[in-house]
Amino acid sequence: MITPLVEARDIVKRYGPTVALADGRLTVLPGESHALVGRNGAGKSTLVNVLTGLQAPDEGTVRFDGEPAPPLADRDAWRRRVACVYQKPTVVPELTVAENLFINRQPLHRGLISWRRLRREATALLDTWDVHVDPEARTADLKVEDRQMVEIARALSFGARFIVLDEPTAQLDNREIERLFSRMRALQDSGVTFLFISHHLQEVYEVCQTVTVLRDARWITTAPVADLPRAALVEAMAGEAVSRQEQTARDVVAAGAPVVLSVDGLTSESYQRVDLTVRSGEVVGLAGTSGSGKVELAETIAGLRTPTGGTAQLQQRQLPFGDVRAALRAGVGFVPRDRHEQGLVPGMSIGDNATMTVLDRLGRGGFVGTDRRRGFATALIERLDIHAEGPEQPVSDLSGGNAQKVVMARALASDPRLLVLVNPTAGVDVKSKESLLARVDSAREDGTAVLVVSDELDDLRRCDRVLVLFHGRIVAEHPAGWHDHELIASIEGVDSMPEGVDHG
Secondary structure, three states: OOOOOOOEEEEEEEOOOEEEEEEEEEEOOOOOEEEEOOOOOOOOHHHHHHHHOOOOOOOOOOOEEEOOOOOOOOOHHHHOOOOEEOOOOEEEEEEEEHHHOOOOOOOOOOOOOOHHHHHHHHHHHHHHHHOOOOOEEEEHHHOOHHHHHHHHHHHHHOOEEEEEEEOOOOOHHHHHHHHHHHHHHHHHHHOOEEEOOOOOHHHHHHHEEEEEEEOOOOEEEEHHHHHHHHHHHHHHOOOOOOOOOOOOOOOOOOOOOOOOEEEEEEEEOOOEEEEEEOOOOOOOEEEEOOOOOOOHHHHHOOOOOOOOOEEEEEEEEOOOOOHHHHHHHOOOEEEEOOHHHHOOOOOOOHHHHHHHHOOHHEEOOOOOOOHHHHHHHHHHHHHOOOOOOOOOOOOHHHHHHHHHHHHHHHHHHHOEEEEEEOOOOOOOOHHHHHHHHHHHHHHOOOOEEEEEEEOOOHHHOOEEEEEEEEEEEEEEEEEEEEHHHHHHHHOOOOOOOOOOOOOO
């Protein structure tokens, strides 16, 4: 029997009432590339935090090469065992490659840094691992793939032979990805072991020998990649519910319904040449992984961001970019992705929070009628079924579900032509989720165009169609009635529609 290089057993990790990992397991053998896959929220990041010594598990054990993991406080011992190369680089961009390789441990001569020795040791390290990068180059000037190799070389210099690659291909094109994979294979031949995390399942089959699946914070399966067909892998990630889901009974949006939102060639650092339309009374979903660009696209339409190219029209008028107030005046209602950071003012009352977008309707000359605002807020509380003592109650007193209803109330208060919802049911209980989604149905029936961005399949089932973004591009469109595994396969990049498909 080969002793695993890394073994995690029965890992449990809680954050207050939230169970981030209920049954984390991983066994990685020396010299392999082992994939860790699962949908957003499956527990991958939590398991990586435990494996890299950033957090201690509440239950369970981690062993390296048969020995117990070192104490969390012994950072040097962790560095000798494991390193993580994240999607966002951790190198210091203004320093040279050599300086980054030996940061905080530069060779000294008489108490001063020996620059000649630093360059010599950096060159030797890069040569040892066949990393073709100039040690005197400024790290900010390197390609993304070369910065990643510098981080890997730095980790190897501590003695670590287990490298976690967290979404390493997210910012690479196809040619760069193939070069990265070639370097990974060469490092494997030299005795380096990888844990490879990617939302692109095609990459798992290209570069990994074994795959572990997490779902709903639990270990589901570990299998040789060659023995696990793609359909079986997607099913393991999606669960058993791969049959067609029943959709909410409703009329099909007429093809002749007026177009409310028209997006043409919208481009930014997060997405490229996006075209889409949303008609009156239509609910369109945007799905994708965390790095797909879906949230950034929605935030652009809502006025939070400014694209680098393209246009968006709301009822044939140019939509303002980078100006939330102007977007509100144009007819956009918005539920942001984080109610705590972006959605609520905790020191204010429910009524203040719910009506802050319509104060101009509640008074004249800059004065707001107290009774009128209280009446308007009370109506919103009843409409959204917010469980509260009244509009004067501090919003900070509310449960998560009721707080989210306040955010939705504010978005609906202005009677928007377009409603943009980002993760509208995140962190709420089942009853609150159903109530919030019912408001989406009501908006639809009123003729409002709705754009829903969510990681929750239940949110997306309310949609007339779902557009899937992958690496910043719309790659698939699913009409209502999709199978879970079909949508997840598109999200994870297993299949895609040809470029040029009409999304309107």
